[in-house]
Amino acid sequence: TPTPTILVVEDESSIASFVALYLKNAGYQVRTVSSGAEAMSVAATDAPALIVLDLMLPDIDGIEVCKRIRQESDVPILMLTARDEDVDKIIGLEVGADDYLTKPFNPRELVARIRSILRRAAPERRERESETIRHGDLLVDAGRREVRVGESEVQLAPKEFDLLWELLDHRGLVLTRDQLLERVWGYTFTGDTRTVDVHVRQLRRKLGDASPIVTVWGVGYKVAPARESQTDAATT
Ligand code: CA
Numbered sequence: 095t096p097t098p099t100i101l102v103v104e105d106e107s108s109i110a111s112f113v114a115l116y117l118k119n120a121g122y123q124v125r126t127v128s129s130g131a132e133a134m135s136v137a138a139t140d141a142p143a144l145i146v147l148d149l150m151l152p153d154i155d156g157i158e159v160c161k162r163i164r165q166e167s168d169v170p171i172l173m174l175t176a177r178d179e180d181v182d183k184i185i186g187l188e189v190g191a192d193d194y195l196t197k198p199f200n201p202r203e204l205v206a207r208i209r210s211i212l213r214r215a216a217p218e219r220r221e222r223e224s225e226t227i228r229h230g231d232l233l234v235d236a237g238r239r240e241v242r243v244g245e246s247e248v249q250l251a252p253k254e255f256d257l258l259w260e261l262l263d264h265r266g267l268v269l270t271r272d273q274l275l276e277r278v279w280g281y282t283f284t285g286d287t288r289t290v291d292v293h294v295r296q297l298r299r300k301l302g303d304a305s306p307i308v309t310v311w312g313v314g315y316k317v318a319p320a321r322e323s324q325t326d327a328a329t330t
Contacts, residue, residue, distance in 0.1 A: 099142045161190065209264075248301060268313050306320070
């Protein structure tokens with residue numbers, strides 16, 4: 095599966111570049127445009143997987159852009175608005191946005207919403223068979239169940255692999271030990287959460303400095319933002 099492209103429509107360049115940065119770090123390709131006219135043209139020609147659409151644009155307002163795109167396509171649209179009172183209209187049938195966020199928003203929340211919308215829109219994207227996640231020097235291939243740090247492969251036990259994948263797949267979010275137990279081990283009750291700690295310890299030992307896992311004291315675990323790696327620097 096190719097990396098999904100998110101189209102970001104926002105005329106304030108500081109917000110556009112900050113959103114683009116977070117989405118790129120979350121593994122998406124990003125295209126940014128700064129007007130409603132460009133948004134409609136790129137939506138038609140580039141088939142983005144999702145559109146982040148600001149309501150206040152210099153030419154055509156975001157609501158009108160959303161309506162017009164809706165006439166042509168079912169692409170998921172997440173709207174950004176500065177005013178709470180617009181919200182009912184935005185997600186109503188007339189405009190047809192899939193979700194919205196009110197400015198100022200937490201970029202992690204934006205990424206979490208986008209993941210969730212894309213999952214609902216295309217369940218087949220959840221299939222791991224063709225998915226890989228790159229995070230700094232770490233490359234995780236779900237189809238082959240291989241983990242590499244730079245050039246060298248790291249052997250993980252099946253649950254270690256699943257735990258690493260689950261955390262990477264929710265980059266930016268904190269997962270509690272109970273959530274991890276449920277998702278990785280399939281427990282639907284509060285189980286022995288030390289199991290999670292033991293596996294995290296093994297992952298840290300095996301991955302060394304490439305381990306992205308951070309302990310969030312009293313809550314659970316999350317993945318730290320990727321450091322600029324030598325590999326990335328060489329390819330960009
Ligand atoms: Ca704007």
